Amino acid sequence: MRAFEDFTEGLEFALGPHPVDRAEGLAFAAEFDPQPFHLDENAAEANLLGGLSVSGWHTCAMMMRMMCDSYLLNSTSQGSPGIDYVRWLAPVRPGDTLSGTARVASARLSAKRPTLGIATLETRLVNQTGATVLESRYALLLLTRQGAAA
Amino acid sequence: MRAFEDFTEGLEFALGPHPVDRAEGLAFAAEFDPQPFHLDENAAEANLLGGLSVSGWHTCAMMMRMMCDSYLLNSTSQGSPGIDYVRWLAPVRPGDTLSGTARVASARLSAKRPTLGIATLETRLVNQTGATVLESRYALLLLTRQGAAA
Numbered sequence: 001m002r003a004f005e006d007f008t009e010g011l012e013f014a015l016g017p018h019p020v021d022r023a024e025g026l027a028f029a030a031e032f033d034p035q036p037f038h039l040d041e042n043a044a045e046a047n048l049l050g051g052l053s054v055s056g057w058h059t060c061a062m063m064m065r066m067m068c069d070s071y072l073l074n075s076t077s078q079g080s081p082g083i084d085y086v087r088w089l090a091p092v093r094p095g096d097t098l099s100g101t102a103r104v105a106s107a108r109l110s111a112k113r114p115t116l117g118i119a120t121l122e123t124r125l126v127n128q129t130g131a132t133v134l135e136s137r138y139a140l141l142l143l144t145r146q147g148a149a150a
Numbered sequence: 151m152r153a154f155e156d157f158t159e160g161l162e163f164a165l166g167p168h169p170v171d172r173a174e175g176l177a178f179a180a181e182f183d184p185q186p187f188h189l190d191e192n193a194a195e196a197n198l199l200g201g202l203s204v205s206g207w208h209t210c211a212m213m214m215r216m217m218c219d220s221y222l223l224n225s226t227s228q229g230s231p232g233i234d235y236v237r238w239l240a241p242v243r244p245g246d247t248l249s250g251t252a253r254v255a256s257a258r259l260s261a262k263r264p265t266l267g268i269a270t271l272e273t274r275l276v277n278q279t280g281a282t283v284l285e286s287r288y289a290l291l292l293l294t295r296q297g298a299a300a
Binding site: 028031032033034035037047048049053055056057060061062064065068072073077078079080081082083084085086087088089116141 | 178181182183184185187197198199203205206207210211212214215218222223227228229230231232233234235236237238239266291
């Protein structure tokens with residue numbers, strides 16, 4: 001079980017691989033992001049992205065699952081107060097396979113709660129051709145070892 | 151159909167209301183964010199958030215659906231290059247009802263493509279008690295009227 005103390009600056013976690021399933025992409029878009037370029041091949045051809053792509057929020061959600069499986073579920077994670085940025089750099093297509101990294105950019109103890117720390121992680125996802133499709137930075141709250149033992 | 155020219159600075163769109171369904175919250179968490187405090191009442195009691203909450207990414211996805219229904223599906227939207235920030239300010243619970251606003255903070259034409267514009271929108275979601283649960287800012291690409299007619 002990783003606690004705050006284990007999230008040292010520079011530590012890097014591998015993410016994925018995670019296949020982008022076509023039916024799941026269409027189902028996510030139908031529920032949360034029913035813009036034509038996420039649902040309809042013909043409409044997608046006319047869009048800037050030049051073909052069907054999954055919702056950017058779906059890419060974020062898949063990244064979250066990869067982060068859970070890589071390092072969050074086996075940690076003292078207390079969730080996140082927010083995201084500093086997300087950049088959707090290239091379309092994610094049905095049939096793609098995503099992988100990537102999450103790197104600890106910085107880490108500090110909470111000023112208010114000495115048993116809580118805040119790590120900042122920078123993430124990057126690439127597709128099977130090596131093209132970067134997403135970059136983000138976010139804050140992660142973690143209990144210290146002492147906090148977890150309490 | 152709203153084109154880029156219609157996204158004038160200060161324009162505000164209403165979002166929601168959108169009910170937060172318990173079964174949907176658990177299903178989203180199981181698929182994308184299976185941290186105990188999103189899945190298990192007992193584990194959630196011990197978490198900082200003090201009880202079961204939906205995944206922050208689920209809140210983002212529900213906001214996306216509200217934005218689609220409010221102003222995106224009837225627009226020349228070409229998608230988004232990214233998010234400037236998301237702040238998860240308070241837990242979103244099963245049974246909550248979310249609503250909010252998206253406000254055009256700025257808008258400019260693309261330097262490279264004169265038929266494309268970039269609007270920056272600031273969003274805010276509140277729950278049924280009026281507590282702010284999420285704030286974000288993101289960029290939206292939109293065709294101009296001329297671009298949409300081409």
